[in-house]
Amino acid sequence: MHKYRTHNCSELNKNNLNELVTISGWIDTKRDHGNLLFIDLRDNYGITQCVIDAKHKKFNEISALNLESVITVIGKVIERSEDTVNKSLSTGFIEINIDEYNLLSQSLTLPLPVNSDIDYGEDVRLKHRYLDLRRNKLHKNILLRNKIISSIRKKMNDRNFIEFQTPILTSASPEGARDYLVPSRIHKGKFYALPQAPQQFKQLLMIAGFDKYFQIAPCFRDEDSRADRSPGEFYQLDFEMSFVTQEDVFESIEPVLYEIFEENKNYSKDKECTVSQYPFPKIPYIESLEKYGSDKPDLRNPLIINDFTEIFKNSNFKIFSNKISEGAIVKGIIVKNSEEKPRSFFDKLNLWAQNEGAPGLGYINYYENEFKGPIAKNLSKDQLEQINLSNGDSVFFICDKIKYAQQFSALVRDKLCNEFNLLESNAFKFCWIVDYPMYELDEKTNTIQFSHNPFSMPQGELESLNNKNPLDIKAYQYDIVCNGVELSSGAIRNHDPEIMYKAFKIAGYSKKFVEENFSGMLNALKYGAPPHGGSAPGIDRIVMLLADEPNIREVIAFPMNQQAMDLMMEAPAKVDKKRLDELGIILVDKN
RNA sequence: GCGGGAGUAGUUCAGUUGGUUAGAACGCCGCCCUGUCACGGCGGAGGUCGCGGGUUCGAGUCCCGUCUCUCGCGCCA
Numbered sequence: 070m071h072k073y074r075t076h077n078c079s080e081l082n083k084n085n086l087n088e089l090v091t092i093s094g095w096i097d098t099k100r101d102h103g104n105l106l107f108i109d110l111r112d113n114y115g116i117t118q119c120v121i122d123a124k125h126k127k128f129n130e131i132s133a134l135n136l137e138s139v140i141t142v143i144g145k146v147i148e149r150s151e152d153t154v155n156k157s158l159s160t161g162f163i164e165i166n167i168d169e170y171n172l173l174s175q176s177l178t179l180p181l182p183v184n185s186d187i188d189y190g191e192d193v194r195l196k197h198r199y200l201d202l203r204r205n206k207l208h209k210n211i212l213l214r215n216k217i218i219s220s221i222r223k224k225m226n227d228r229n230f231i232e233f234q235t236p237i238l239t240s241a242s243p244e245g246a247r248d249y250l251v252p253s254r255i256h257k258g259k260f261y262a263l264p265q266a267p268q269q270f271k272q273l274l275m276i277a278g279f280d281k282y283f284q285i286a287p288c289f290r291d292e293d294s295r296a297d298r299s300p301g302e303f304y305q306l307d308f309e310m311s312f313v314t315q316e317d318v319f320e321s322i323e324p325v326l327y328e329i330f331e332e333n334k335n336y337s338k339d340k341e342c343t344v345s346q347y348p349f350p351k352i353p354y355i356e357s358l359e360k361y362g363s364d365k366p367d368l369r370n371p372l373i374i375n376d377f378t379e380i381f382k383n384s385n386f387k388i389f390s391n392k393i394s395e396g397a398i399v400k401g402i403i404v405k406n407s408e409e410k411p412r413s414f415f416d417k418l419n420l421w422a423q424n425e426g427a428p429g430l431g432y433i434n435y436y437e438n439e440f441k442g443p444i445a446k447n448l449s450k451d452q453l454e455q456i457n458l459s460n461g462d463s464v465f466f467i468c469d470k471i472k473y474a475q476q477f478s479a480l481v482r483d484k485l486c487n488e489f490n491l492l493e494s495n496a497f498k499f500c501w502i503v504d505y506p507m508y509e510l511d512e513k514t515n516t517i518q519f520s521h522n523p524f525s526m527p528q529g530e531l532e533s534l535n536n537k538n539p540l541d542i543k544a545y546q547y548d549i550v551c552n553g554v555e556l557s558s559g560a561i562r563n564h565d566p567e568i569m570y571k572a573f574k575i576a577g578y579s580k581k582f583v584e585e586n587f588s589g590m591l592n593a594l595k596y597g598a599p600p601h602g603g604s605a606p607g608i609d610r611i612v613m614l615l616a617d618e619p620n621i622r623e624v625i626a627f628p629m630n631q632q633a634m635d636l637m638m639e640a641p642a643k644v645d646k647k648r649l650d651e652l653g654i655i656l657v658d659k660n
Numbered sequence: 661g662c663g664g665g666a667g668u669a670g671u672u673c674a675g676u677u678g679g680u681u682a683g684a685a686c687g688c689c690g691c692c693c694u695g696u697c698a699c700g701g702c703g704g705a706g707g708u709c710g711c712g713g714g715u716u717c718g719a720g721u722c723c724c725g726u727c728u729c730u731c732g733c734g735c736c737a
Contacts, residue, residue: 098697098698098699100695100696100697100698100699100700101693101696101699102693102694102695102696102699102700103692103693103694104693104694105693105694105695105696106694106696107695107696107697107699109697116697118696118697120694120695120696122694123694135688136687149695150695152695153695153696153697155696155697157697158697161697178670178687178688179670179671179687180670180671181670181671181672181687182671182672182686182687184698185686185698187671187672187686188672189671189672190667190671190672190729190730191729191730192728192729193670193671242737243737244737245736245737246735246736246737247735247736265736265737268737290736292735292736293734293735293736295731295732295736296730296731296732298736519737520737521737522737523737524737525737558737630729630730631729631730631731632728632729
């Protein structure tokens, strides 16, 4: 018989009755009845109940073992009596009658319980991540992550994408987030950078003629963390394709995402869940800001933001009309069936808006064919009817300069969705945000800047760069959004050096600057480059969505904390002076 | 860098307008218990109330400073 196991902890059942088996695992739970002891033995696959009674010569020894000690149990599979079956376990019809056991590894008293999923302080969890990872929820999340990644790999391979590895030690990118730097020993005073994404490499692979690239790519960015943004590193399904239009990119990745979500949609949901059918809706960037106040709209929220500036422009409601004459706009959100809400509900919303920094939240109710509420009397019948309310509707107004009106409208949209319980929670709703502007105006310097990726192809190519107002030029630049989470951005790339020089010139960069900073890429484009484009959905965020976890650390095996420290490995750490000398680095004490 | 929340037993938390010896649950230790599966029962140990200062007859509680964790803003081509 095998030294450690003939079966794992989930596979024994009635078919194995009376077999002598060996299983190994962790002591998940002990139930000590004095003269009878139950041990739930746990491994990656499941739990098997083992039982021993006081007549056994090792009864006292085994009773004394700490939880999470690792043991091997040898014993006979016996049937449980009908009244002692545990239907919540796959092995619940049987148990192992312990003949012999071996202690493989003892456990000290635990700093956190493994056999329960109750919430624990993150520093304790991160310091003892190996224990945290044994716990059911996190263990399952990591298995889900594996399932998703292996499924992605298969789907991409099946679609003739070729998997690559690209350098981890590379050069710093002058645009974008802060880089992690690695000092060079051989070239003192020079630094490698960890890639923020394999952006240039995947484009170079297209230029090298590989046609379709993908990678489960680690990306490193030295940014401050958020609940959905782990400091240090994260993973993308990075892909790129040659000889494609934007539509081709969409059509290639939509079925992959759809299938991944279909396969795993019920992992965290009790109810049957729906996934957007492809093709996913495409929302132009400007329209998204107008209708949702955001470029990552949560389409599970049915509320739409309307523009009512024209109605208020010439109204007697001076607060709004005066602001409009100073350049403000009026946004409004119509909510149905608000009649049951008491007056205090509207007052509370107003107070909420003030706490959020707005002057208030004006509203009109249309109940019993009458317009009510503090603003209604300031509008003419004609103006009120243009709002287009049905009986039982309320409309809430936001009036501010366009940028702030959009931002606050998005907040109000979320708030109303919560208050009226409108969110379609058992759904994964995708959309593309398309037609991002190529350039934007920097408010501080009043200069034209790239609004997104400088290597995206402008729509209309050289002709629009030459002839259009830069602020009117759109790029072949797109994001994919699911349930209000930005999964990725992508683009059709600029593969023409002439267009690139011109695009950078508009943003104030000389030909010399482009040549000095992007020489590798630029040279490659001069030897025959195919038109190409791609995108890079975030793997961690996909797993987060499917696991229904609000925090990205719940889907990463070994995440850093918010201060970008690994509490278990104690990184970052000081290094010996000798190592610094080798690298030519002298530390400066800033105090 | 900035703002919100939190920090009390190994752990998760409670702790009233400042007032006796700071509590509960889980875990740990001891005793009892042969059908539990969150086993149960009895008993016990375990605390610099994050740290430093201040107000007060008296501070877990109020004030100031500081540190840590967390959420957000800035940042994220």
